[in-house]
Amino acid sequence: MKKLSSLLSIAVLGSVALSSVQAQELRLGGGYSGSIVDKSGTENWQGRAGYQFGVDVLLGNRFFLKPGIHMQFRNLNYTTVGVGQDGVPNGITTENRYTSKGIKIPILGGIRLIDPGTERDFNMYIVGGPSALIGLSTDQDDNTLSLTTRSTQWYLGFGAGLEYKFIFLDAGYDVGMSNVFKGDGVNTNPKVNNAYVAAGFRFLLKK
Numbered sequence: 476m477k478k479l480s481s482l483l484s485i486a487v488l489g490s491v492a493l494s495s496v497q498a499q500e501l502r503l504g505g506g507y508s509g510s511i512v513d514k515s516g517t518e519n520w521q522g523r524a525g526y527q528f529g530v531d532v533l534l535g536n537r538f539f540l541k542p543g544i545h546m547q548f549r550n551l552n553y554t555t556v557g558v559g560q561d562g563v564p565n566g567i568t569t570e571n572r573y574t575s576k577g578i579k580i581p582i583l584g585g586i587r588l589i590d591p592g593t594e595r596d597f598n599m600y601i602v603g604g605p606s607a608l609i610g611l612s613t614d615q616d617d618n619t620l621s622l623t624t625r626s627t628q629w630y631l632g633f634g635a636g637l638e639y640k641f642i643f644l645d646a647g648y649d650v651g652m653s654n655v656f657k658g659d660g661v662n663t664n665p666k667v668n669n670a671y672v673a674a675g676f677r678f679l680l681k682k
Contacts, residue, residue, distance in 0.1 A: 500533040502543075502643060504675020510549055511670060513651065516663020518620065523550035523572070527579065527671060537587050541602060545579040551667070555619045571616040575624060581606040581632065596640050603633040606649055623658045630669065638677060645673045 505528025512520045529545030551573045585602035589595060608628040615622060634647020651666035 499680040501678040501680055502531040502533060502675055503529075503678070504531075504643065504645070504673045505529065505545075506645075506673035507671060508547055508549065509670045510551055511668040512551065513666045513668065514663060516665065518553040518555070518661065518663050520663060520665050521552040522667065523552055525549045527673065529579070531581075536591055539585050539587070539600075541581070541583040541585055543581050543583075545581070547577050547579045547608065547669075549575045549577070549667070549669075553620065555617055569617060571620070573613065573615045573622065575610060575613045577608045577610045577628075579606055579608050583632070583634075598638050599635070600638070601633070601635045602647070604631075606630040606632055620661060622656055622661055624655060625653060625657050627653075628655065629653045632669075634671075641677050643675060643677055645671070647671055 505526065508525040508527040510522030510525065512522050515521065525548045527545045527547040529543055531541050531543035534540045534542075552570055553573060554568050554570050581604065583602040583604035583606075585600050588599045588601070589597075591598060606629070608630065610624050610626050610628075613622070613624050629652040630649035631652055632647055632649035634645060636643055636645040638644075647670070649669040649671075651668050653666065654664045655667050656664045
């Protein structure tokens with residue numbers, strides 16, 4: 476949480492500095508969020524489609540800071556092997572689903588590829604930076620596998636986007652920097668990367 480506090484402090488200070496001289500923009504949107512598991516292991520972890528939605532504040536013009544807060548829903552599949560009364564695996568495998576809900580806090584820096592000073596309706600941009608995923612709740616179909624999810628997971632992401640008048644389209648990829656679980660309750664403790672595509676509306680607050 477100390478790392479998170481430091482990141483948020485940097486975002487707030489940067490926001491105050493930029494907002495005093497440059498444009499401010501509010502963005503509301505949501506869309507697809509896909510999980511890419513770095514190792515399937517004996518539980519055969521597999522990512523499934525999820526979704527996310529939230530709000531971002533864009534501070535700056537050609538160069539900008541884009542902190543945000545998103546609600547993210549992640550879905551993973553795993554398998555468990557049945558065990559008979561003698562304690563020997565009976566060859567029966569069951570596919571289960573693990574779901575998690577969390578708050579994702581990205582703090583991204585970016586650049587518009589076309590000079591926005593020309594008052595264009597259309598522009599493109601690239602972004603990159605860290606994100607924190609703070610867990611709220613988890614659920615799983617079967618409790619045979621004991622899972623303890625990390626309270627905070629860290630990511631380093633990059634992406635690109637398009638904006639046209641009052642709408643935007645974002646796509647990006649977040650690389651997992653920490654494992655999903657903690658403790659010894661699981662044989663395989665994967666990192667889970669996140670791919671996303673989101674669209675929404677832009678609201679200009681200040682020029």
